[in-house]
Amino acid sequence: MSIEELSIDPGLAAPPRKSPLRRLLKDPQALITSALLLVIIVLGLLTPWIAPHEPNEAQLNAINAVPGTPGYPLGADQNGRDIASRLLHSINTSIIAGLIGASVALIIGVTFGLIGGYFGRRLRSATEWVFSLIMTFPGLLLLIVLMPVTKGDYRATMLIFGVLLSPGIYRIVRNLVIGVKNELYVDAARVSGLSNLRILGRHVLFVVRGPIIIAAAFLAGSAISLQSGLAFLGVGSNLVPSFGAMIADGFTNLYVDPTQFIWPSVLLGTLTASLVLLGNSLRDAFEGVKLKPSKLATPHVQAQGRAAGDELSADLLSVEDLIIAYPTPSGQLNEVVKGVTLSLRAGETLGLVGESGSGKTQTAFSILGVLPSEAVIVRGTIQLEGRNLLSLRERELRELRGREIAYIPQEPMSNLDPSYTIGAQLVEGIRASARMSGADAKARVLALLERVGIQNPQRTFDSYPHQISGGMAQRVLIAGAVASRPKLLIADEPTTALDVTVQAEILDLIRDLQTELNMAVLLVTHNFGVVADICDRIAVMQNGQVVESGTALELFREPKHPYTQMLLGSILDEHTVRTDPPVPVAAAAGERN
Numbered sequence: 001m002s003i004e005e006l007s008i009d010p011g012l013a014a015p016p017r018k019s020p021l022r023r024l025l026k027d028p029q030a031l032i033t034s035a036l037l038l039v040i041i042v043l044g045l046l047t048p049w050i051a052p053h054e055p056n057e058a059q060l061n062a063i064n065a066v067p068g069t070p071g072y073p074l075g076a077d078q079n080g081r082d083i084a085s086r087l088l089h090s091i092n093t094s095i096i097a098g099l100i101g102a103s104v105a106l107i108i109g110v111t112f113g114l115i116g117g118y119f120g121r122r123l124r125s126a127t128e129w130v131f132s133l134i135m136t137f138p139g140l141l142l143l144i145v146l147m148p149v150t151k152g153d154y155r156a157t158m159l160i161f162g163v164l165l166s167p168g169i170y171r172i173v174r175n176l177v178i179g180v181k182n183e184l185y186v187d188a189a190r191v192s193g194l195s196n197l198r199i200l201g202r203h204v205l206f207v208v209r210g211p212i213i214i215a216a217a218f219l220a221g222s223a224i225s226l227q228s229g230l231a232f233l234g235v236g237s238n239l240v241p242s243f244g245a246m247i248a249d250g251f252t253n254l255y256v257d258p259t260q261f262i263w264p265s266v267l268l269g270t271l272t273a274s275l276v277l278l279g280n281s282l283r284d285a286f287e288g289v290k291l292k293p294s295k296l297a298t299p300h301v302q303a304q305g306r307a308a309g310d311e312l313s314a315d316l317l318s319v320e321d322l323i324i325a326y327p328t329p330s331g332q333l334n335e336v337v338k339g340v341t342l343s344l345r346a347g348e349t350l351g352l353v354g355e356s357g358s359g360k361t362q363t364a365f366s367i368l369g370v371l372p373s374e375a376v377i378v379r380g381t382i383q384l385e386g387r388n389l390l391s392l393r394e395r396e397l398r399e400l401r402g403r404e405i406a407y408i409p410q411e412p413m414s415n416l417d418p419s420y421t422i423g424a425q426l427v428e429g430i431r432a433s434a435r436m437s438g439a440d441a442k443a444r445v446l447a448l449l450e451r452v453g454i455q456n457p458q459r460t461f462d463s464y465p466h467q468i469s470g471g472m473a474q475r476v477l478i479a480g481a482v483a484s485r486p487k488l489l490i491a492d493e494p495t496t497a498l499d500v501t502v503q504a505e506i507l508d509l510i511r512d513l514q515t516e517l518n519m520a521v522l523l524v525t526h527n528f529g530v531v532a533d534i535c536d537r538i539a540v541m542q543n544g545q546v547v548e549s550g551t552a553l554e555l556f557r558e559p560k561h562p563y564t565q566m567l568l569g570s571i572l573d574e575h576t577v578r579t580d581p582p583v584p585v586a587a588a589a590g591e592r593n
Contacts, residue, residue, distance in 0.1 A: 020210075020282070020285040020286050021285075023284070023285040024281060024282070027281050027284065027285065029277055029278075029280070029281050030278060030281035030282075030285070033273075033274040033275075033277045033278040033281065034274075034278060036270060036274045037271070037274045037275070037278065040091055040270070040271055041095060043088060043091055044088065044091035044092045044095055047088040047089055047091065047092055050088065051082075051084070051085040051088045051089065052071055052072070052073070052082055052084060052085055053081070053082040053085040054085065055081070055086045055089040055090075055241035056081065056239055056241075057081060057082070058079050058080040058081050059076070059080040060080055061080070062076040062080040062081075063076065063077075063079070063080045064076065064077070064078055064253070064256055064257050065080075066257075067259065072084070074087070074263055075257070075259070077246075077249050077253065077260055078249065078252070078253045078256065078257075078260075079249075083260065083263055086241045086246055086264075087243075087246070087263055087267055089241035090241045090242050090243045090245075090246060090264065091267070091271075093227070093240060093241055093242050093243075094224045094227065094242070094243060094268070094271060096154075096155065096158075097155075097224055097226075097227035098220035098221070098223045098275075099220070100155055100158040100159055100162060100223070101158040101159075101161050101162045101165060101219060101220070101222070101223025101224075101226070101227075102162070102165075102216050102219035102220040102223055103162065104158075104159055104161075104162025104163060104165075104166070105162045105163075105165035105166045105168075105219050106169060106212065106215075106216055106219070108162070108163060108166035108169075108170070109165075109166040109168065109169025109170040109172075109173060110169060110173050110205075110212060112127050112130075112131070112166075112174075113169065113171070113172065113173025113174040113176075113177060114173060114177055114200050114204065114205065116128065116170065116177075117173065117174040117175070117176070117177025117178045118177050118181050118196070118200055118204060119196075119373075120373040120374075121373070121374070124174070127170070128174075131167040131170045131171070132167070134163065134164065134166065134167050137164060139161070140226075142160070142164070143157055143160060143161060143164075143226075143230065143235075144230075144235055146160060147235060147236070152235075152236040152237040153236075153237070154227055154230070154231075154236055154237070154240055154242070157227070157230065157236065158223055158226075158227060161223060161226055162223070165219055165222065165223075168215070169212070169215055169219070172211055172212070172215060173208055173211075173212065176207070177204055177208060180204050180207050181204065185203065185415050185416050185417040185418075186199060186203055186204065187370060187409065187415070188407070188409055188415040188416075189202075189203055189417075189429075190398075190401070191368055191370060191401050191406075191407040191409075193398050193399065193401045193403065193429075193432050194398075194428070194429070194432050195398060198432070202428070203417055206419055207417075207419060209286075210282075210286030211283075211286075213282055213286070214279050214282045214283045214286065215279075217275050217276070217278050217279030217282060218275070218276065218279050220275055221271075221272045221275035221276055221279075224268075224271060224272055224275075225268075225272055227242065227244065228242060228243045228244030228247070228268055229244055230244065231243070231244030231245040231248070232244035232245065232247055232248045233248075234248065243264040243265075243267065243268040244264075244268075246260075246263070246264035247261050247264050247265055247268070249261075250262070250264065250265075315343045315344065315345055315383075316344055316345055316346045316384065316385060316487060316520045317342070317343065317344040317367070317382075317384055317488055317520060318342075318343050318344075318381075318383040319340055319341060319342040319343070319363070319367070319380070319381070319382050319383075320341050320380055320381045320382075320383075321339050321340075321341060321379060321380045321381070322337055322340040322341070322363065322366060322379075322380030322381075322382065323335055323337060323338055323339055323340075323377070323378040323379050323380055324336055324337035324359075324362050324363075324366055324371065324375055324376070324377055324378070325376045325378050326374060326375055326376065327374060327376065333376060333378065335378070336359055336362055336544050337359040337363055337366070337544045338359075338543070338544040338545045339380075339545060340359070340363055340541070340544070340545070341546065342363075342539055342546070342549075344488070344520045345520060346487065346518055346519070346520050347514065347515075347518045347519070347520065348521075348537065349514065349520070349521040349523060349534055349535045349536050349537075350520075350521070350522050350523065350535065350536070350537050350538070350539060351523045351525060351531040351534075351537070351538045351552070352364070352522060352523065352524045352525070352539050352541060353525060353526065353528065353531055353538055353539070353540050353541065353567070354526065354540060354541035354542055355526055355542075355567075356526065358541040358542055358543065358544065359541050359543070359544040359545075360524045360525075360526075360541055361492060361524060362375075362544075363524075363541075364407075364490050364492055364522065364524050366382060367382055367384075367389065367405070367488075367490065367522070368401060368405060368407055368490065369389060369392070369394075369397040369400075369401065370401075377390060384400065384404060384405070384487075384488065385404075385487075403484055403486070404486060404487050404488065405486055405487070405489075405490065406481040406482060406484070406486035406488070406489045406490070407481065407489075407490045407492070408477055408478060408481045408489065408490070408491040408492065408494045409477075409492050410492045410493035410494070410496045411496065415477070416465040416473070416477075417465075418464065418465055418466065420464075421461070421463060421464055422460060422461060422462075422463055422464070422465065422468070422476055423442065423445060423460075423461035423462060425480075426445045426448075426461075426476070426479065426480050426483070427441040427442055427445055429480055429483065430444055430445060430480075430483050430484065442461075444483065445457075445461060445479070445483070446461060448479040448480075448482070448483055449461065449475075449476065449479055451479070452475040452476070452478055452479045452509055452513075453475055453505070453509060454472060454475055454476070454479075460472065460476065470502070471502040471505070471506070474494065474495075474502075474506050475506070475509065477494075478494075478506070478509060478510065482513050482519075485517050485519075486517070486519055487519055487520065488519065488520045488521075488522065489510075489514070489519050489520070489521045489522070490521075490522045490524070491510065491521060491522070491523050491524065492524045493524060493525055493527075494506060494523070494525075495507065495525075495527070495530055503530070504533075507530065507534050510534065511534055521534075523535060528567065531552065532552060532556060535552050536551065536552060537550065537551050537552065538550065538551070538552050538555045540555070540561065540563065540564045540567070547561045547563050547564065548560060548561040548563075556568070
């Protein structure tokens with residue numbers, strides 16, 4: 001085992017990531033706007049105890065009282081109502097309006113954005129149609145027209161306004177989810193047996209939370225502004241204290257006391273501007289900690305399984321005449337897997353070999369039950385211990401994926417959620433598949449990390465994916481895959497992007513674990529060196545078909561199919577010498593021009 005793979009050089013380790021909260025605490029704009037909002041909200045909450053008068057209490061002797069009049073610190077309006085008291089009560093009206101409008105928009109928009117972005121095109125088209133229809137409604141006019149229905153209650157009005165705001169949130173969330181759901185760590189979570197609800201709540205929603213939080217600040221500001229605008233126009237109950245109503249009263253009394261409309265205008269402007277500026281600070285804070293999987297320094301993730309390793313003399317896995325197709329724009333089906341037949345026994349390793357696009361991964365995904373929604377299985381059967389996987393529902397497949405079948409994906413860096421530590425993700429997978437407590441799952445993870453050759457399991461457990469090396473990440477991935485003693489392990493290019501020494505160590509580890517657990521291994525690869533090292537039998541695929549199969553010794557000694565001969569002939573060794581003449585640089589440049 002390489003020491004380089006088991007330790008992290010502190011000088012080369014990535015610096016710890018700053019949380020959004022820590023970034024906000026160092027942002028003067030965020031601190032100032034948060035302080036202003038906090039003061040305004042506290043004043044609103046304390047209104048019943050600090051307001052000198054009721055908001056609609058009128059005194060004839062206080063009409064147009066100037067600021068500083070005893071009992072009227074900011075003066076009184078033309079109706080003899082205390083301006084300070086009405087300002088304090090207007091804060092509560094605005095806060096309630098902002099909370100109702102933003103909450104309704106977020107609940108509807110986020111919920112249907114997650115559904116429309118994550119699930120199939122048919123459901124997405126339905127939600128898209130509904131929200132496009134909502135966007136066609138003239139918002140302000142509709143709210144005015146519905147005043148007889150709401151009876152002037154601003155809370156009901158804000159509820160309707162929240163529905164009208166929801167399409168904007170829906171589109172934001174849907175577009176983000178469409179991008180996130182194709183990340184490999186989401187596929188790995190599905191393969192590990194997590195339910196769609198858990199994947200959406202933990203992996204997808206957590207990633208898109210930044211724009212949602214930012215939008216919430218703008219939505220609250222929009223709702224407050226609209227409620228004030230309607231009150232300014234006189235739409236709604238004139239008994240509800242509101243900044244808009246106070247500004248309207250101030251305008252009618254402008255030539256008598258010009259200061260009466262300044263107080264509500266300043267407070268309303270401070271409230272809405274603080275929300276907008278805080279939204280900008282939130283955006284900067286969340287964008288500062290965003291980690292794209294494609295830019296992480298190193299790889300990883302996991303997929304789990306369970307079930308005791310019972311020895312079977314018959315075939316553990318049997319694939320018969322499998323055909324997978326995808327619809328073309330013309331409506332016809334394009335077959336990418338054509339009549340594949342495979343079998344695999346417990347304790348055996350089958351290598352599925354072929355160039356890119358030959359159908360290897362599609363075959364593996366069909367066994368896992370994670371083909372894209374548009375894929376069509378034209379015919380065939382896939383049986384695991386005599387159970388037809390193609391006839392199972394998603395819930396039943398999820399149970400198998402989390403217990404009987406495990407998966408090691410290629411590109412491990414992209415398969416680990418960069419938002420969580422390695423330990424958190426491994427514990428989540430084990431708890432989902434083995435249904436054990438968090439403490440037991442953590443102990444099991446630490447034991448597995450040690451078993452796969454990681455020298456400091458606790459440090460790796462607490463690390464983020466970008467803080468470990470590629471070889472260590474692959475070991476972590478294998479630990480997650482075998483955590484629940486699966487009967488079948490599907491390894492899709494498990495040694496991709498690793499140097500030769502680390503490749504050998506990873507293959508030795510898989511071989512040792514296979515012997516311990518007596519599990520079958522389906523190895524998807526294009527590397528004949530890997531096949532020769534670990535596989536008992538080989539199936540060669542070309543253009544979606546198995547063109548040749550047999551024991552590893554037979555195929556390497558006497559390949560019969562021309563495609564197999566071509567693949568073996570393309571392997572370079574120490575005896576191979578290139579005979580083509582070198583191309584002069586100048587001549588090559590001239591040809592390109």
